[in-house]
Amino acid sequence: MSIEMQEKAFRNVILPLKDKLFRVALRITLDRAEAEDVVQDTMIRLWNMRDEWSEIESIEALCTTICKNLAIDRSQKKEAQNVELTPERVENFETSSPHDRMVTHENFEIVQQLIRELPEKQRLVLQLRDIEGESYKEIANELGQTEEQVKINLFRARQRIKQRFADIENYGL
Amino acid sequence: MDYKYIEQLLERYWLCETSLEEEQILRAFFAQSEIPANLMQYQSLFSYQMEQPKQEFLDEDFDQRVLEAIHVPVVKAQPLTLVSRFSGLMRAAAAVAVICLLSGAAQQLFSTSGNVASYKSAVGSADPQIAASQSATSNKQISRVAIADSVRASTTE
Numbered sequence: 001m002s003i004e005m006q007e008k009a010f011r012n013v014i015l016p017l018k019d020k021l022f023r024v025a026l027r028i029t030l031d032r033a034e035a036e037d038v039v040q041d042t043m044i045r046l047w048n049m050r051d052e053w054s055e056i057e058s059i060e061a062l063c064t065t066i067c068k069n070l071a072i073d074r075s076q077k078k079e080a081q082n083v084e085l086t087p088e089r090v091e092n093f094e095t096s097s098p099h100d101r102m103v104t105h106e107n108f109e110i111v112q113q114l115i116r117e118l119p120e121k122q123r124l125v126l127q128l129r130d131i132e133g134e135s136y137k138e139i140a141n142e143l144g145q146t147e148e149q150v151k152i153n154l155f156r157a158r159q160r161i162k163q164r165f166a167d168i169e170n171y172g173l
Numbered sequence: 174m175d176y177k178y179i180e181q182l183l184e185r186y187w188l189c190e191t192s193l194e195e196e197q198i199l200r201a202f203f204a205q206s207e208i209p210a211n212l213m214q215y216q217s218l219f220s221y222q223m224e225q226p227k228q229e230f231l232d233e234d235f236d237q238r239v240l241e242a243i244h245v246p247v248v249k250a251q252p253l254t255l256v257s258r259f260s261g262l263m264r265a266a267a268a269v270a271v272i273c274l275l276s277g278a279a280q281q282l283f284s285t286s287g288n289v290a291s292y293k294s295a296v297g298s299a300d301p302q303i304a305a306s307q308s309a310t311s312n313k314q315i316s317r318v319a320i321a322d323s324v325r326a327s328t329t330e
Contacts, residue, residue, distance in 0.1 A: 165215065
């Protein structure tokens with residue numbers, strides 16, 4: 001493949017994955033700037049592997065795997081500093097009226113918080129299934145788990161969220 | 174309106190028995206404005222699933238940064254001007270010129286100090302009075318010749 005073709009493939013196939021990768025990284029790092037750096041590093045790695053592209057079964061799965069691993073590396077380094085709870089990220093929700101905006105903002109904040117409370121594996125599976133809309137097979141590929149493990153993680157995540165919703169409904173927790 | 178179907182879907186959603194399509198139906202349902210009270214509490218969960226991709230994304234500046242990072246020429250690159258194209262060459266030429274100038278100046282400096290010394294040895298030792306008298310006698314000789322010439326001219330007339 002000529003360099004022009006590789007560049008075209010990069011623009012058309014890899015670069016459009018940036019938003020999904022960003023959200024995956026964000027679920028792990030919980031920090032926008034960190035997540036952005038992770039996505040950029042992922043893209044650069046993929047470019048450096050350009051001579052092996054033809055042997056790769058799924059570029060998207062590989063991108064997600066690399067992105068996930070880079071994000072985990074970073075967040076482990078950050079863990080010592082305990083930057084887990086930084087709520088300034090959920091700021092630009094746009095709805096019709098200020099009141100709506102406040103309510104939506106508040107509700108989204110709650111969901112965001114519930115997802116954040118989940119263990120990392122469950123959080124990632126939930127993100128890929130419920131927000132990115134991926135099949136169990138795709139998720140299993142990307143996260144290096146079996147489909148069975150993916151289903152178990154998703155089941156636990158959804159049960160946990162259901163339970164937390166019940167708590168909020170019953171006791172206002 | 175009967176919400177049995179949605180309630181069933183929701184139950185199966187918690188148990189991870191729904192397909193991707195069925196989960197999409199749930200999201201579409203909760204995006205409506207009219208939702209029965211008993212289901213209202215889950216609205217934020219499903220609308221969050223729909224909204225998050227619209228809230229969290231990377232802009233075009235990111236593309237630029239990545240493309241620059243992998244050294245792919247960016248589309249809006251500046252055309253090369255004649256000056257910038259030769260700027261490397263110019264710089265090399267300037268360096269050579271500076272070296273030439275410096276060596277020339279150095280040479281000049283050393284050779285002039287040599288000249289001064291030889292000038293001093295030649296002129297400094299000579300007696301100015303001798304020089305003056307020599308020029309005086311030569312002046313007399315010239316005037317003598319001139320007078321002789323004018324005398325000869327007047328006698329032939």
